[in-house]
């Protein structure tokens with residue numbers, strides 16, 4: 305496989321027809337080593353800090369990236385949670401090392417996304433790092449379409465989720481499940497207040513019988529590509545190790561975005577000025593920064609690492625001061 309063609313025409317067709325495609329070899333698993341190692345180093349830095357503050361008795365450094373955080377969490381939920389929060393930041397993308405930036409802008413990733421979008425002008429959007437610990441209730445994500453989290457005026461736009469596991473993702477460690485061939489339908493009714501406060505689609509509102517779902521197992525080095533209207537969920541991790549992943553989002557540059565627009569002022573508590581939200585109300589997901597990662601028309605506007613870090617910091621300190629994006633009704637007792 306060469307560096308710039310990462311999907312075959314039949315994989316692109318499969319994505320268009322099924323609403324997802326699992327590509328087992330977008331990366332060489334070795335390509336993911338730098339980001340795994342840097343995340344592991346960050347876990348250790350934070351663990352040492354907690355240890356020095358008397359909040360963590362044992363570092364479990366010997367357990368390695370796939371297990372250390374699970375053992376820390378088993379010993380102390382507070383310490384484990386503090387490390388998870390540190391990695392995830394306020395909205396899930398707190399870890400923004402050069403290695404993470406290299407993954408988001410990896411030529412193979414952008415080549416694949418470009419083929420699926422049918423565009424060479426690519427904007428990266430919200431991403432979420434997910435340390436799904438064994439038997440970690442909050443890791444179970446109920447049925448939803450990503451559009452459930454996005455502004456309604458973007459329902460007809462294509463926004464691609466690239467779900468990248470940092471370990472082999474299996475049914476046992478809680479990979480995703482996906483409802484195929486349902487992505488051309490509307491964004492269906494979601495409810496707030498699902499597990500861990502995620503949005504949820506009730507089984508009866510799903511566009512197909514959930515028994516038709518496929519198990520989206522994916523080896524390390526692979527990527528699960530999905531559309532923003534593809535219903536998916538993820539199941540419990542009943543293994544003895546962490547199911548690490550990140551889900552990245554990309555769209556063509558002509559899809560509503562907030563590239564180049566950022567909160568002009570933050571008050572002491574990190575609330576952005578109202579004008580910011582009015583101005584970026586057109587972005588599909590205003591609380592997170594969008595940034596141009598590939599452009600033939602404006603290569604000078606493609607983001608570099610320093611600017612990416614600055615933007616992530618600004619947005620991570622920003623509290624959305626409006627009801628996030630779209631209003632869904634709460635799940636009622638007994639639902």
Ligand SMILES: O=C(O)CCC(=O)C(=O)O
Pocket residue numbers: 434436443445450465467478479480536537538539549551
């Ligand atoms: O990683 C998971 O368990 C769920 C991911 C997900 O729901 C998403 O990427 O939208």
